[in-house]
Amino acid sequence: xxxxxxxxxxxxxxxxxxxxxxxxxxxxxxxxxxxxxxxxxxxxxxxxxxxxxxxxxxxxxxxxxxxxxxxxxxxxxxxxxxxxxxxxxxxxxxxxxxxxxxxxxxxxxxxxxxxxxxxxxxxxxxxxxxxxxxxxxxxxxxxxxxxxxxxxxxxxxxxxxxxxxxxxxxxxxxxxxxxxxxxxxxxxxxxxxxxxxxxxxxxxxxxxxxxxxxxxxxxxxxxxxxxxxxxxxxxxxxxxxxxxxxxxxxxxxxxxxxxxxxxxxxxxxxxxxxxxxxxxxxxxxxxxxxxxxxxxxxxxxxxxxxxxxxxxxxxxxxxxxxxxxxxxxxxxxxxxxxxxxxxxxxxxxxxxxxxxxxxxxxxxxxxxxxxxxxxxxxxxxxxxxxxxxxxxxxxxxxxxxxxxxxxxxxxxxxxxxxxxxxxxxxxxxxxxxxxxxxxxxxxxxxxxxxxxxxxxxxxxxxxxxxxxxxxxxxxxxxxxxxxxxxx
Ligand SMILES: [Zn+2]
Numbered sequence: 403x404x405x406x407x408x409x410x411x412x413x414x415x416x417x418x419x420x421x422x423x424x425x426x427x428x429x430x431x432x433x434x435x436x437x438x439x440x441x442x443x444x445x446x447x448x449x450x451x452x453x454x455x456x457x458x459x460x461x462x463x464x465x466x467x468x469x470x471x472x473x474x475x476x477x478x479x480x481x482x483x484x485x486x487x488x489x490x491x492x493x494x495x496x497x498x499x500x501x502x503x504x505x506x507x508x509x510x511x512x513x514x515x516x517x518x519x520x521x522x523x524x525x526x527x528x529x530x531x532x533x534x535x536x537x538x539x540x541x542x543x544x545x546x547x548x549x550x551x552x553x554x555x556x557x558x559x560x561x562x563x564x565x566x567x568x569x570x571x572x573x574x575x576x577x578x579x580x581x582x583x584x585x586x587x588x589x590x591x592x593x594x595x596x597x598x599x600x601x602x603x604x605x606x607x608x609x610x611x612x613x614x615x616x617x618x619x620x621x622x623x624x625x626x627x628x629x630x631x632x633x634x635x636x637x638x639x640x641x642x643x644x645x646x647x648x649x650x651x652x653x654x655x656x657x658x659x660x661x662x663x664x665x666x667x668x669x670x671x672x673x674x675x676x677x678x679x680x681x682x683x684x685x686x687x688x689x690x691x692x693x694x695x696x697x698x699x700x701x702x703x704x705x706x707x708x709x710x711x712x713x714x715x716x717x718x719x720x721x722x723x724x725x726x727x728x729x730x731x732x733x734x735x736x737x738x739x740x741x742x743x744x745x746x747x748x749x750x751x752x753x754x755x756x757x758x759x760x761x762x763x764x765x766x767x768x769x770x771x772x773x774x775x776x777x778x779x780x781x782x783x784x785x786x787x788x789x790x791x792x793x794x795x796x797x798x799x800x801x802x803x804x805x806x807x808x809x810x811x812x813x814x815x816x817x818x819x820x821x822x823x824x825x826x827x828x829x830x831x832x833x834x835x836x837x838x839x840x841x842x843x844x845x846x847x848x849x850x851x852x853x854x855x856x857x858x859x860x861x862x863x864x865x866x867x868x869x870x871x872x873x874x875x876x877x878x879x880x881x882x883x884x885x886x887x888x889x
Pocket of ligand 1: 840841842843844845857858859862863864865
């Protein structure tokens, strides 16, 4: 399975100042001891290996003797078998008896070595390093973290063993500032979840982190949301994202050298089995009448509308009403400071943004689903650079509002990143005339109404027919060769 790693800033959700200070103290305490624990575990790993080596060496001469004896008996028995003389029966019986004795002796030695190891490790070899480290560090580091650290250091140790032996690399040492490993498990206390407008990570000691995505150019938010979604659903469909080897890191950054917290999230994404056809292009038209319309260059019968503009407008009106009543309410209430007054408005705005964001998620997911269903290896979308520009070159009002409000940019970037994860290539095309050109003959036609396109070319097989204007545009987009470099 391919693995992707994401780095996301975390902010502690502040409750009281006292708790906030304690939680920072707790983080520093782990940060200041974790590397020492790692080095200790690493040394113990080495020590365990050396112990086993010594044990092997101290028994070597006895094992050698037994093995040599067994080999000799084997060759003599083979000789006797080829001769097949009845007079050798006595000799053969004696040899077999000796052989049995030697095997018993070897089993005894094995048992001996086993017991010595048991005495030494007190438990399994893997567990022994944890036991030792916990005696020293459990008062600073939670057991779950130590367990993950133990596994991490052991894996490192075992993977590097050969190279250390051959001198290609030195033993690993761990430095202050290394990541603090932990496992995100939906069932346990450590989990990621969505609440209202944010995504949170519940951690040890009741620490609650809020994930800060910033500008989020690499779509981390979408990936984390998909991860949370995978956790909620039943496992085993092979489409799930699985978090493994997560860690947090304290990093001093900026001019003031203040400490910031980062989550390093490593996620298994399912391998793609489907090989898609790059020549099959799914065209995505972003419109005013319906948010998205899909068509495919090589399949005339496929058309699909995604989303419902009515629903969208209703939601928008609802939000606007709530805005107005909130504003009214605040005018009638005097007293409080301006900042405090604006807070509920800001919250409502965020809620609205969040609604659009969720909607874009649903839409983009559907686009990818359709692309996969029709084996489309390429997706075409209109470049938003000249999106909605009229003949005179200015952006029409209804488009302006969609661009800004509906955030088509976000929708496109979601489609793009989700496509990438599926191995689908996304190309942007020049949007000029996509809605005024007939997708069957390539001649200019008429978009009589917003929803209807009619071709007037006498040679066209679809001449005079009323074609769904969005479908026609989506077909043009799918078939377009006018690829633009930057969106
Ligand atoms: Zn035509």
